[in-house]
Amino acid sequence: MNDQHRGRLTRDGIRIHETADFKGMHKAGHLAAEILDAVGRNVHVGQTTSAIDQLIEDRIEAAGAKSATIGYKGYQHASCISVNHVVCHGIPGDKIRKWKNDTGRRDDDTLRDGDILNVDVTVIVDGWYGDTSRMYVAGKPKPYAEKLIDVTHDALMTGIEAVRPGNTFGDIGHAIQTYVEERRMSVVRDFCGHGLGRVFHAPPNVLHYGRPGSGPVLEEGMFFTIEPMVNLGRPETKVLSDEWTAVTRDKSLSAQFEHSIGVTADGCEIFTLSPDAKFHPTWD
Ligand code: MF3
Ligand code: CO
Ligand code: CO
Numbered sequence: 001m002n003d004q005h006r007g008r009l010t011r012d013g014i015r016i017h018e019t020a021d022f023k024g025m026h027k028a029g030h031l032a033a034e035i036l037d038a039v040g041r042n043v044h045v046g047q048t049t050s051a052i053d054q055l056i057e058d059r060i061e062a063a064g065a066k067s068a069t070i071g072y073k074g075y076q077h078a079s080c081i082s083v084n085h086v087v088c089h090g091i092p093g094d095k096i097r098k099w100k101n102d103t104g105r106r107d108d109d110t111l112r113d114g115d116i117l118n119v120d121v122t123v124i125v126d127g128w129y130g131d132t133s134r135m136y137v138a139g140k141p142k143p144y145a146e147k148l149i150d151v152t153h154d155a156l157m158t159g160i161e162a163v164r165p166g167n168t169f170g171d172i173g174h175a176i177q178t179y180v181e182e183r184r185m186s187v188v189r190d191f192c193g194h195g196l197g198r199v200f201h202a203p204p205n206v207l208h209y210g211r212p213g214s215g216p217v218l219e220e221g222m223f224f225t226i227e228p229m230v231n232l233g234r235p236e237t238k239v240l241s242d243e244w245t246a247v248t249r250d251k252s253l254s255a256q257f258e259h260s261i262g263v264t265a266d267g268c269e270i271f272t273l274s275p276d277a278k279f280h281p282t283w284d
Helices: 021-040 049-062 143-161 169-181
Strands: 079-083 086-088 116-125 128-137 193-195 202-206 223-226 229-231 237-239 246-248 254-256 259-263 268-270
Touching: 021 049, 021 116, 021 128, 021 259, 021 268, 049 079, 049 116, 086 116, 086 229, 086 254, 116 143, 116 254, 128 143, 128 254, 128 259, 143 169, 143 223, 143 229, 143 254, 143 259, 169 202, 202 223
Parallel strands: none
Antiparallel strands: 079 086, 079 116, 086 246, 116 128, 193 202, 193 223, 223 259, 229 254, 237 246, 259 268
16 A cells, blocks of 8 residues: 555545644645745745745745646746736736736736735645645735735635534534635635645645534544635626636635644644744734
């Protein structure tokens, strides 16, 4: 039996990892989180998203690690950078002005005052995947943008609080959905979290909405991401002609936070905690 196939699978195809595997995930998650801390020191008005991506690529290389996204299904960058109404999978770029643009709002890749952005990084360290994303602001955000970021962050943390053996994936989704909808925002349905470990995307699909008690039961040793996307307007999304960039159909602002976690005997370990305690952009 090789390393790839250690541990057993549940009947839903979810891998149950061994205690020693938590160390590998911690190392990968720590590097990804450390890189996102460095990103926080480099988000400024006038900065291009490709400059941020280059910093990420350089840091991954300097750490002797690998980017999980370069070459993944033809994707060519070390990060996804999703600005304002981009929901996820925004492509970093350095265009000052695009010839033709179908995003509806932005016409370049340069950060402007009040922009909000998600930066999503996945690294591979010793074969283990660390996947995390968080929000940043360029200049001074509008109060409603700050509110969206707060609600999305707190929705993720509320979902994580529901993670313990015996609860279900539906309990996680329900906690997130309830938190968001009580605050009159909406949860994106078109993208979800995922199992990970020695692979990038594995079962199950981790939905950010759902009914209590539904879905597979959580067991110690499961590794997965929770990565809710929250919109100020309606939940519907569409993918642009570049075949990656997902935007809100109504062009409302969108935010996302993502942690990689592992289920422990009495809760979970968050593998992607910020070493500088700066996961939330207002750093409170
Ligand atoms: N990191 C993303 C996730 O959370 C996946 C990005 S795949 C890419 O699952 F190819 F778009 F980079
Ligand atoms: Co992910
Ligand atoms: Co990610």
